[in-house]
Amino acid sequence: MNVTTDGATLAAEAAAELEEASAPEIIRWAAETFGDKLCMTSSMADALMVDLVSKVVPGIDVIFLDTGYHFAETIGTRDAVQQVYPINLINVEPRRTVAEQDRDLGPRLHGRDPNICCHLRKVEPLQQALEPYEAWLSGLRREDSATRRNVGVVEWNARKKMVKVNPIARWTKDDVDSYMAEHGVLVNPLQYDGYPSIGCAPCTRRVAQGADPRSGRWAGTGKTECGIHL
Secondary structure: OOHHHHHHHHHHHHHHHHOOOOHHHHHHHHHHHHHHHEEEEOOOOEOHHHHHHHHHOOOOEEEEEOOOOEOHHHHHHHHHHHHHOOOEEEEEOOOOOHHHHHHHHOOOHHHHOHHHHHHHHHHHHHHHHOOOOOEEEOOOOOOOOHHHOOOOOEEEEOOOOEEEEOOOOOOOHHHHHHHHHHHOOOEOHHHHHOOOOOOEHHHEOOOOOOOOOOOOEOOOOOOOOOOOOO
């Protein structure tokens, strides 16, 4: 199959057929359709998706964007996940180190222009990392935010010319909590310290109990997404 040519049609048909399917069924469809051209991404806020996917596709490539700005707890979670689960972790770094970016573009770019910083340290590296693949799995959920309310379980990403699969798009917070408790999923310890949504350390703040889980991301800037899911 020529995914670039037929991907949009494939994604639309699969989205309709799999809307009511379970997460493992959606993952299995992706694995059978794309084989070793399938990967997944993980922010290491927890290992829910890694746990789910590795049960169906052991040894899958898991892409982690190592921006150079992560909390120590996130890096520790990444290392623990790599040891515990049967995956092939691919640590992806930006073209410039933080020091090189500071030298070339000035310090604290994340504070002056977070959109450019996210593009250089997340969007661009992910685009390059995804080039060998035809599809990737993500943990997007419709409940996450208003910008994700219409996320399909299978989508066509025209910019990347890839199929994107979101097996837990329909899951609620209760679904997530139940699965993680039942399966003993590894969790980034920051989740227990007021960080329900975890990004780069300079751009992530604690969230008051009961507040929007993503309100601590780029707080006060009006920014709600880093760009990798747009």
